[in-house]
Amino acid sequence: MYKAMKKIFLYSILSFFSLSCSNNDTDAQTKTEEKYQTKNVVLLVVDGPRISETWEAANKENIPNRINLLSQGVFINNFKNNGTTNTNPGHSAMCSGIYENIKNNGTELPGYPSVMQQWLKFTGADKTKAWVIASKDKLEVLNDCKLTDWKGKFQPSVDCGVSGNGSGYREDAVTMTNTKEVMKKYSPNLIVINLKDVDSNGHANNWDGYIKAIKTTDASIKEIWDYIQSLPAYKDKTTLIVSNDHGRHIDANGGFAEHGDDCEGCRHIEFFAMGPDFKKNTTISTGNYEQIDIASTIAELLRFPLQYAKGKVIKDAFK
Numbered sequence: 001m002y003k004a005m006k007k008i009f010l011y012s013i014l015s016f017f018s019l020s021c022s023n024n025d026t027d028a029q030t031k032t033e034e035k036y037q038t039k040n041v042v043l044l045v046v047d048g049p050r051i052s053e054t055w056e057a058a059n060k061e062n063i064p065n066r067i068n069l070l071s072q073g074v075f076i077n078n079f080k081n082n083g084t085t086n087t088n089p090g091h092s093a094m095c096s097g098i099y100e101n102i103k104n105n106g107t108e109l110p111g112y113p114s115v116m117q118q119w120l121k122f123t124g125a126d127k128t129k130a131w132v133i134a135s136k137d138k139l140e141v142l143n144d145c146k147l148t149d150w151k152g153k154f155q156p157s158v159d160c161g162v163s164g165n166g167s168g169y170r171e172d173a174v175t176m177t178n179t180k181e182v183m184k185k186y187s188p189n190l191i192v193i194n195l196k197d198v199d200s201n202g203h204a205n206n207w208d209g210y211i212k213a214i215k216t217t218d219a220s221i222k223e224i225w226d227y228i229q230s231l232p233a234y235k236d237k238t239t240l241i242v243s244n245d246h247g248r249h250i251d252a253n254g255g256f257a258e259h260g261d262d263c264e265g266c267r268h269i270e271f272f273a274m275g276p277d278f279k280k281n282t283t284i285s286t287g288n289y290e291q292i293d294i295a296s297t298i299a300e301l302l303r304f305p306l307q308y309a310k311g312k313v314i315k316d317a318f319k
Contacts, residue, residue, distance in 0.1 A: 076272075
């Protein structure tokens with residue numbers, strides 16, 4: 001009788017601890033799942049404006065939409081590209097979290113997998129749930145990498161310029177239309193968008209066209225945000241991050257027509273974000289945040305482990 005009661009007592013104790021551990025594990029998982037409200041991330045890259053013509057213009061006259069949208073978001077005023085200040089290396093750094101001096105003409109893959117590839121592997125989602133949509137065809141390389149275990153695998157869908165390996169650029173208006181069509185048809189959870197018109201007008205040494213393109217991309221940012229809020233799959237559960245691959249030379253280093261060195265004009269870029277997990281009406285100047293931190297921040301919001309990345313999560317921007 002005593003032995004039987006002892007067995008029952010021990011079984012009860014073990015069951016209690018087992019149940020407690022199970023409940024704790026469930027609670028921890030639930031807390032992790034509920035930590036962020038973001039279910040989708042859109043990274044919109046405005047290719048190549050100088051900060052002096054956007055957020056640091058005297059009256060911010062070229063970005064009225066962003067100034068109004070700041071009431072819903074957060075801006076980091078000292079965000080930097082600390083790698084190679086060209087298009088493909090800049091985009092690769094944002095997507096992989098690693099600075100690499102890859103070729104800028106679209107003939108070299110990034111060395112490491114992007115957040116898109118890693119998210120697709122982690123979730124097992126269909127490739128239509130992650131996209132690279134770019135005005136420059138050379139950015140199609142963002143859907144793959146050189147690393148043996150990843151090359152040719154877990155590739156996101158692409159809609160980049162037109163075929164031509166660097167010569168097949170298209171107008172940003174086409175990219176905007178295609179982006180909205182992809183969002184409506186596939187409801188991707190992760191999208192990287194490139195708008196190239198600012199950079200193209202800069203390289204053409206067309207000041208008026210450059211300023212006009214900055215204003216147009218500013219309107220495009222509001223257009224995308226409004227579209228996000230109009231779709232049930234995205235409304236109130238989507239983060240929009242706006243950044244740049246690079247800036248442009250300060251006047252002392254040759255002026256707005258070119259970029260590619262380590263001058264302040266080329267390195268100082270934008271970070272502006274809105275979403276359910278970000279602060280509102282906030283400007284941040286602490287943290288020494290930089291381009292490679294974007295990938296880590298996306299992975300944090302979408303709750304998946306990011307390998308290889310060297311950046312940090314931009315926690316100062318979170319609520």
